[in-house]
Amino acid sequence: MQVFKSVWQHYTPTPEIAWLLEQFRQMLNDCIRIGLAENVTSLKALSLKAYNQLSRHDVASYYKLCAISAATGILRNYRKAKRKNPYVKEPYARRPRLTTCYGFKIRDGELSLPIHAKEHIPISLNQHVQATIGGFRLRSVTLTADRLSLAYANEVQQLQPRGFIGIDRNLDNVTVAATDGPVQQHDLSEATQAKVVYRDVRSHFKRSDVRIRREVSGKYGQKQREKVQQILHHASKLIVEEAKAKQCGIAMEKLTGIRKLYRRGNWQGRWYRGCMNSWSYGELQRQIEYKARWEGLPVVYVHPHGTSSKCSICGERMKPEENRMLRCPSCGYRVDRDVNAARNILARALRFGAVGLAGEAMVAEPAPTQQSAKSMRGS
Numbered sequence: 001m002q003v004f005k006s007v008w009q010h011y012t013p014t015p016e017i018a019w020l021l022e023q024f025r026q027m028l029n030d031c032i033r034i035g036l037a038e039n040v041t042s043l044k045a046l047s048l049k050a051y052n053q054l055s056r057h058d059v060a061s062y063y064k065l066c067a068i069s070a071a072t073g074i075l076r077n078y079r080k081a082k083r084k085n086p087y088v089k090e091p092y093a094r095r096p097r098l099t100t101c102y103g104f105k106i107r108d109g110e111l112s113l114p115i116h117a118k119e120h121i122p123i124s125l126n127q128h129v130q131a132t133i134g135g136f137r138l139r140s141v142t143l144t145a146d147r148l149s150l151a152y153a154n155e156v157q158q159l160q161p162r163g164f165i166g167i168d169r170n171l172d173n174v175t176v177a178a179t180d181g182p183v184q185q186h187d188l189s190e191a192t193q194a195k196v197v198y199r200d201v202r203s204h205f206k207r208s209d210v211r212i213r214r215e216v217s218g219k220y221g222q223k224q225r226e227k228v229q230q231i232l233h234h235a236s237k238l239i240v241e242e243a244k245a246k247q248c249g250i251a252m253e254k255l256t257g258i259r260k261l262y263r264r265g266n267w268q269g270r271w272y273r274g275c276m277n278s279w280s281y282g283e284l285q286r287q288i289e290y291k292a293r294w295e296g297l298p299v300v301y302v303h304p305h306g307t308s309s310k311c312s313i314c315g316e317r318m319k320p321e322e323n324r325m326l327r328c329p330s331c332g333y334r335v336d337r338d339v340n341a342a343r344n345i346l347a348r349a350l351r352f353g354a355v356g357l358a359g360e361a362m363v364a365e366p367a368p369t370q371q372s373a374k375s376m377r378g379s
């Protein structure tokens with residue numbers, strides 16, 4: 001099975017690269033415009049309609065294909081969003097961002113990027129990036145105005161898991177329950193703290209000055225994200241290491257868990273809370289998923305309904321007590337509610353199989369059947 005990771009570094013675009021980024025942005029917008037006018041979203045249809053019209057751009061033809069492919073994704077997302085909200089804005093690329101899967105090479109610590117047909121431009125890679133990609137097959141290059149990111153691939157054998165670990169994400173912690181062994185919690189409150197600082201900076205600006213406020217929140221938002229990302233990277237690394245040591249697959253809730261985070265507490269602005277929480281919730285799952293897949297560990301998603309309210313022993317609805325404890329009126333079990341949720345997620349992965357396996361894992365690894373789930377529980 002092919003699995004992917006990516007690594008990035010800062011860089012300063014030369015005038016040629018800046019020109020290439022701008023050409024790509026224009027081509028992307030051309031493709032989007034044509035796609036909207038002709039009402040096509042498939043790669044093949046858009047290629048037929050748009051390719052010839054991109055001839056005014058004097059760039060290597062690799063980029064035309066990549067622009068069409070990128071536009072296809074954007075048009076599909078737009079079509080999906082429009083079904084939910086008919087007033088959604090038509091897509092238009094403002095910021096430069098280029099992704100290519102073709103034509104580039106790595107040589108002597110440099111990325112050699114085609115610009116026109118038969119003309120390449122070098123970009124030097126830093127030590128960290130060179131060391132990280134060493135030995136792996138490169139998949140794609142993404143450039144923005146200040147970042148260069150490389151995606152690389154690895155071939156792994158998917159593990160036959162001995163069991164699963166269930167993961168429950170809350171605002172301040174992530175709780176991990178394994179088939180065998182004690183429950184573990186990773187503290188994420190530092191990530192929550194960072195958000196408060198950010199909120200304070202933002203609130204110094206007057207409501208009327210929306211434009212400045214947006215700019216500032218963008219800049220601080222970026223720093224904020226990077227800080228939270230570090231904290232999440234640490235937690236996701238430990239979780240995947242544990243799963244690997246135990247030879248276990250990973251079970252998480254399907255992303256509707258965001259709603260659970262919305263409700264808890266109200267000391268942050270609702271708008272910001274929603275954005276940051278849903279982002280960091282998804283980001284932790286994303287990190288756990290790609291790190292696990294890189295190790296060949298299966299990742300499954302279970303239905304979240306009732307995981308935080310039902311007894312993980314007998315399935316009865318539990319009664320809340322103080323200090324985040326729950327008590328089951330039926331069997332008398334008393335347990336921390338995060339621990340209970342993680343156990344429910346784990347049990348669901350074993351008992352019912354998964355709602356959906358992630359990405360390629362879906363093809364490679366069928367959901368555990370009732371039979372195998374039972375035998376796993378027994379072991």
Ligand SMILES: [Zn+2]
Binds near residue numbers: 312315
């Ligand atoms: Zn019970």
